[in-house]
Amino acid sequence: MNDESRPVPEAERVGPASEAPEDANPGANADAVTGAEADPSADFIRIDVPWRVYVKAVVTVLAAIAAVRFLEQITAVAVMLTLALFLTAVLSPLTAWLEGRGVGRGLASMLAVGAAVLFILGLLGLVIPPLVMQGIEFANDLPNRLARLEEALSRFPGVWEALERRAQVISRNPVEFFTGFLRFGANAVSAIFSAVLIATLALYFLIDHVRIRSAVLHHISPTYRDRVDRTITESARAIRAYVTGQAIVSVIFAVLTFVLLTILGVPYATILAAFAFVLDAIPNIGATVAIVLPALVAFSSEGLTDALIIVATFMVYQQIENNLISPKVLGGKLEIPPVLTLMAILVGGALLGVIGIIMAIPLAGTLPVIDRIWITGERAG
16 A cells, blocks of 8 residues: 555644634734834825925915015005095195185195195204203203102112113113114105105195096996096095194194293293194093193192192193084084094004004095985985
8 A cells, every 4th residue: 555545644744834724823922013113104195296385385475485574665655645636635625725816726826735735844853952951951950859869769779770780781782872863864764755745645646636527437337427526526625624633722722831840940842742643533531641741740840739730721621622612613523433533543542553543533434425416316316
């Protein structure tokens, strides 16, 4: 009998290694699985970004920066154009009056702008010399004032020590101190240049106002042309009424401030009167806010009695201005609620600073015109 035909015992039957039971070496299997999961290349996904994506990202960032810079420049130009339009609206009645007396349009416009420039220079001539003199007086009296300030702050040593540390920093680094003066000078030169540009723009607007207005209306759809024309006319009238009326009210308050402080012997009456002139442009609360600085100066220089007199006088004047002077002078031309006025001031100040505050109220005064012509009138129609 051949060996090949002999049956193989079951003990001698050995299968291949791959057919071994799964639980033959569980530890080895666990190590193999753990090693596979720990391999970082098993979970790594490679993403290929085309170079065009990087180029587009860089171009987008550069375009955004350029757009921001462009908007900053356009904002400055828009502010100057708006102020020039304000000046044009204020001077247009004077130009029309001179033109009605036989003066040519160009000459009448030049005379009107020249009168406005002379008026502003006259105000500056009244304010600047006393301002300089009082500044020199303040500098000469500075040691005495510092001594009085140290005596007043003796009860608050922390405040005086902070002021001393600040003075020592400035003395060690005088460049920091004089940088503010240089910045002020640069801003003054920029303001003068802007004022010249605004006056020049106003002159051109006054001379060619008919042609400019016709060109603007020509590009408006005939459906809206009449309403745009009425909006321009009534907005200019509202702005003119507010600017001229508010200037009169502010002058009255500034004169009152100067006279009262001069009678009481409070120093820096001219500076405080100019401060009151600016703050009084804020309806309803301007005169109240303007109380603070004169009262503090009077309290530090003359005493509590004079400060109380100033506060009482200004509070009484605030009621007279709100209920008698402003209604008579402005004649209800500023048809906007006080809350909306304050909101316009806050927004204008946040966006453009002092210039924004100056522009905010006249622009807010045009809102009733827009509502009357474009919203209420459209519903009625």
